[in-house]
Amino acid sequence: MNLPYFIARRYLFSRRKQHVINLISGIAATGICIGTFALVVVLSVFNGFDGLIKSYFSQLDPDLRIIPREGKFFDPGLLTAPILDKIPGIAGYSAVMEGNALLAYEERQFIATMKGVDDRFHEITGIDSLIIDGQFMPGGSGECFAVPGQGVAAYLGISLGFTSPVSFYVPSGGHSASFAPGKALKFGSCYPSGVFALLEEVDASTVFVPLAFARELFEAEGKVSALEVKVNPEFPVRKVRKTILEKAGDHFLVQTKYQQHDALYKTMKMEKWATYLILAFILIIASFNILGSLTMLIIDKKEDIMILRSMGAPEEMVRKIFLLEGWLISLAGTAAGLLLGVLVCLVQIRWGIVPLPGEGSFVISAYPVEIQIPDLLFISGVVLSIGFLAAWYPVRHIGGRELRFNPAPKKND
Numbered sequence: 001m002n003l004p005y006f007i008a009r010r011y012l013f014s015r016r017k018q019h020v021i022n023l024i025s026g027i028a029a030t031g032i033c034i035g036t037f038a039l040v041v042v043l044s045v046f047n048g049f050d051g052l053i054k055s056y057f058s059q060l061d062p063d064l065r066i067i068p069r070e071g072k073f074f075d076p077g078l079l080t081a082p083i084l085d086k087i088p089g090i091a092g093y094s095a096v097m098e099g100n101a102l103l104a105y106e107e108r109q110f111i112a113t114m115k116g117v118d119d120r121f122h123e124i125t126g127i128d129s130l131i132i133d134g135q136f137m138p139g140g141s142g143e144c145f146a147v148p149g150q151g152v153a154a155y156l157g158i159s160l161g162f163t164s165p166v167s168f169y170v171p172s173g174g175h176s177a178s179f180a181p182g183k184a185l186k187f188g189s190c191y192p193s194g195v196f197a198l199l200e201e202v203d204a205s206t207v208f209v210p211l212a213f214a215r216e217l218f219e220a221e222g223k224v225s226a227l228e229v230k231v232n233p234e235f236p237v238r239k240v241r242k243t244i245l246e247k248a249g250d251h252f253l254v255q256t257k258y259q260q261h262d263a264l265y266k267t268m269k270m271e272k273w274a275t276y277l278i279l280a281f282i283l284i285i286a287s288f289n290i291l292g293s294l295t296m297l298i299i300d301k302k303e304d305i306m307i308l309r310s311m312g313a314p315e316e317m318v319r320k321i322f323l324l325e326g327w328l329i330s331l332a333g334t335a336a337g338l339l340l341g342v343l344v345c346l347v348q349i350r351w352g353i354v355p356l357p358g359e360g361s362f363v364i365s366a367y368p369v370e371i372q373i374p375d376l377l378f379i380s381g382v383v384l385s386i387g388f389l390a391a392w393y394p395v396r397h398i399g400g401r402e403l404r405f406n407p408a409p410k411k412n413d
Contacts, residue, residue: 004317008324011297021300024293029333031286032383036337037344039279039379040371044345046272047375048368053264056199058257059126062094062228063237065255066244073097073223074252083247084227089235094124095224097214102169102185103148103207105156112152113206114168116214124230127196127208134160134194136208144213145193151204153195165189168209170217186217280382287390290326294394298322319395326391327384334383338376345369 012025068074076095084093097116102109122128127136127147137145146166148158158166169185190209197203215221231240241254248254258265298305308318348354352366 004320005324007321008328011301011321012325012328021293021296024289024296025329028286028289028293029329029336031289032283032330032333032387033337033340035279035283035286036334036379036383037341039276039283039383040338040341040376041344041369042275042279043272043375043379044341044369044371045367046268046275047370047372050265050268050272051370052364052368053199053268054257057202057261059130060198060202061257061260062124063231063257064229064241064244065260066227066229066248067225067253067255069251069253072099073218073220073225075222076224076227079227079248079252083244084229087240087243087247089232089240089243091230091232092120092123093227093229094118094120095211096121096226096228097211097218097220097223098225099170099214099218101217103152103156104167104169105158106164108156110152110155112148114170114209114214114217115206116209116211118211121208121228124228130196130198131194132197134192136196137193144188144190144210146190146207146209147194147196148192148207149203149205150195150197151200152207153192155204158192158195160192160194165191166207168213168217172219186219188213188217280386283383283386287330287386290329290387290390291394293329294322294326294391297325298394322395323391326387326395330384330387330391334380334387337383338380342371342376345371 012022066079080093084090095118099114100111101114103112103114122136131147132150134147136147148156148166152158156166167187167189169187172184172186190213196208211224215223229240229244231237237256241256244254245252305318309315348367348369349371354367355365356367
């Protein structure tokens with residue numbers, strides 16, 4: 001029998017002489033339970049939003065995006081035939097040209113990102129699945145058709161009846177606005193053929209047009225701002241990216257899906273772990289109850305300590321009794337918090353009982369939740385470590401004098 005564990009358990013669940021100590025121990029376990037529960041739920045919600053945003057962006061973002069290291073445009077012929085066409089694992093690529101433009105529709109105006117795409121763009125991305133009205137027509141019929149995002153279309157009041165075109169204005173590179181105001185802007189127009197919806201950050205600022213139309217407005221004939229590459233699922237994206245970088249040299253950047261929104265993902269990660277640190281700090285405060293409970297218990301059990309020491313119990317065994325009691329308190333709180341947190345997350349995943357505020361403002365109606373095993377293990381390790389330190393301090397420092405046994409000296413006859 002493990003004697004220190006047996007005695008620690010008896011002390012923990014004793015109902016005699018130490019009601020106040022048991023109450024403080026219960027409060028400590030409850031505080032750890034609530035803190036652990038909050039960590040599980042909050043981190044799972046962060047994981048849910050992270051996964052949701054990645055899944056939506058992946059529908060429009062290519063596997064790899066090649067952009068020039070310097071400058072805005074480049075000649076795609078430097079990469080396509082000599083490099084991309086010869087790399088195994090590349091399923092296809094599309095040329096795009098991107099830049100800001102002033103949109104005008106009837107009496108309304110709006111500044112948006114104009115993205116010129118070629119006929120292969122819908123094969124590289126999932127744009128077809130994002131169309132909520134009309135269809136994606138990048139100028140294949142000879143006419144110029146535009147596909148604005150839902151937010152852009154709503155602001156400009158665009159309808160798909162082909163009655164009025166959308167006008168695009170971009171600064172002209174060859175004229176000065178002060179000397180030739182009429183020639184300071186390049187002008188073109190396209191009829192709206194469809195509307196797409198993704199996330200507000202994208203569909204409230206983006207409009208797709210034919211690549212030839214964008215080249216004409218930006219006065220960049222034969223140039224592109226990026227090449228978007230689709231990788232064969234059988235090939236690792238990292239390996240294909242490494243091959244492109246080796247062959248393309250230092251003149252180009254090759255971005256993965258996550259690197260294309262690097263700032264967004266870094267911000268989300270920082271917010272997640274900042275929240276984690278705040279909740280962990282609250283747990284540290286809650287663990288002071290363990291320190292107080294064990295301190296009072298050590299003082300209350302002076303007689304028991306003396307009896308154990310007089311029976312030959314080593315000092316380390318007596319220390320282990322109180323250390324185990326602190327561990328039992330933190331373990332009980334951690335286990336209860338993990339179980340309750342996982343249960344609430346599973347209920348939210350299954351039934352979505354907690355809705356998002358602002359009806360109709362988001363692509364989903366309830367808070368997204370994703371439970372990740374590494375997070376649960378990390379939470380358990382940190383909470384149990386905090387509980388261990390809270391139990392170790394009073395046993396090591398406050399209880400030192402009580403744990404020493406000095407037998408009474410023998411009287412001389």
